[in-house]
Amino acid sequence: MTPSARAQAAIEILDQVIASAREDGPPADALVSAYFKTRRYAGSKDRRAVRELVFRAVRHSAEVPVSGRAALLPLAPELFDGAGHGPAAATDEEPRAEEGVVPQWLQPLLSPLVEGGEWAALVERAPVDLRANLSRTSRDEMAAHFAAAPTPVSPWGLRLPPDSAVSADEAFADGLVEVQDEGSQLIALSCDPAEQSLMVDLCAGAGGKALALAAANPAARIVACDTSRARLSKLAPRAERAGATIESRLLDQPREDEGLADLNGLADLVLVDAPCSGSGTWRRNPEGRWRLTPERLDRLEALQERVLDLAAPLVRPGGTLVYAVCSLLTREGRAQADAFLSRHSGFRAEDIPVNVGRSDGVGRLLTPGHDGTDGFFIARFRAT
Ligand SMILES: C[S@@+](CC[C@H](N)C(=O)[O-])C[C@H]1O[C@@H](n2cnc3c(N)ncnc32)[C@H](O)[C@@H]1O
Numbered sequence: 001m002t003p004s005a006r007a008q009a010a011i012e013i014l015d016q017v018i019a020s021a022r023e024d025g026p027p028a029d030a031l032v033s034a035y036f037k038t039r040r041y042a043g044s045k046d047r048r049a050v051r052e053l054v055f056r057a058v059r060h061s062a063e064v065p066v067s068g069r070a071a072l073l074p075l076a077p078e079l080f081d082g083a084g085h086g087p088a089a090a091t092d093e094e095p096r097a098e099e100g101v102v103p104q105w106l107q108p109l110l111s112p113l114v115e116g117g118e119w120a121a122l123v124e125r126a127p128v129d130l131r132a133n134l135s136r137t138s139r140d141e142m143a144a145h146f147a148a149a150p151t152p153v154s155p156w157g158l159r160l161p162p163d164s165a166v167s168a169d170e171a172f173a174d175g176l177v178e179v180q181d182e183g184s185q186l187i188a189l190s191c192d193p194a195e196q197s198l199m200v201d202l203c204a205g206a207g208g209k210a211l212a213l214a215a216a217n218p219a220a221r222i223v224a225c226d227t228s229r230a231r232l233s234k235l236a237p238r239a240e241r242a243g244a245t246i247e248s249r250l251l252d253q254p255r256e257d258e259g260l261a262d263l264n265g266l267a268d269l270v271l272v273d274a275p276c277s278g279s280g281t282w283r284r285n286p287e288g289r290w291r292l293t294p295e296r297l298d299r300l301e302a303l304q305e306r307v308l309d310l311a312a313p314l315v316r317p318g319g320t321l322v323y324a325v326c327s328l329l330t331r332e333g334r335a336q337a338d339a340f341l342s343r344h345s346g347f348r349a350e351d352i353p354v355n356v357g358r359s360d361g362v363g364r365l366l367t368p369g370h371d372g373t374d375g376f377f378i379a380r381f382r383a384t
Helices: 003-023 028-037 044-060 068-072 104-109 116-122 139-146 182-190 208-216 235-242 256-263 294-314 334-343
Strands: 128-132 157-160 177-179 198-201 221-226 247-250 267-273 315-325 347-350 358-360 363-366 376-383
Touching: 003 028, 003 044, 003 068, 028 044, 044 068, 128 139, 128 182, 139 157, 157 182, 177 208, 182 208, 182 267, 182 315, 182 376, 198 208, 198 256, 208 221, 208 235, 208 267, 221 256, 256 294, 267 294, 294 315, 294 334, 315 334, 334 347, 334 363, 334 376
Parallel strands: 198 221, 198 267, 221 247, 267 315
Antiparallel strands: 128 157, 128 177, 315 376, 347 376, 358 363, 363 376
């Protein structure tokens, strides 16, 4: 493919990415793969180049561009020359996506700790972090195997350059490592897993945090719950690969409490890794900015409140609840933690046992610019 034919392909994919963001459809990665499934003439270099153009355009623009053309034009104007299979020649009047990081409507909602100087880091390409599975290997062994540096804070973490391919490596296939951002590892560490006998991961998804808890304390009973069958079904093969024993439990919305009744008052630790805007993970998922709307944010906030209220009765007296969101929005972090404490007088906030991030109300905020991790809010509550 010529450079301008690649640009035309990127425009077509970007049109789909924009529509999919509006309709909450498949992610950009899936759309790129699907596009090339029916275009066998494109070689691997073409695919890589087109993918790179698509993601550069997504990173470039905070607001949803009006079209794929508008998204790409500011990045590669020289390719809009009307040649061959390329895009039609550009005019001075046609729209161009403006460069930006945080969508206008979200700017007042960001935690004030995330000042303008940090914004660029929110969409920079992220490194690939690994978590060494210490129930099976040591971090040093994996550092040598991958020629990787240790992550700054997590004792389990290793850091590789952006886009490093790991899933074909034998150490990955043997369950010796998982791909996991250091911030996610620090959430598991905030649970103090070695000290707990019964841990409930209430929003376990595909089990990233539950696997980290199991690796840190293989003798503990871990119950991983979620309302999504599709996500939870990914946990069993991952646990098998890691050699971990984790019970998974599919909850029935809106009767989650019935599925949890046998755990009432028994958990040493409940982790609520709540559904959220994902505003802390734009560096891995920059189109997340295009998907979020005020209505979606309202729904997520209500869901966070709901899962926190489902979690509270599970904690035994003296036990711990850890609340985490991969969000930098005050509403989902600090304000949600304050609201929890005002609804549940039987809990008090305490420090997380990991020295990282900055104080944000009763919790801590980790950011790409300050901590080199994805953005997270983490709070820890003790049942009195
Ligand atoms: C941030 S994700 C969890 C990520 C996961 N802990 C990990 O480490 O990979 C939030 C999860 O909450 C789940 N969820 C949404 N509503 C829920 C509910 N009412 N009860 C339990 N889980 C819920 C979603 O299906 C989603 O998998």
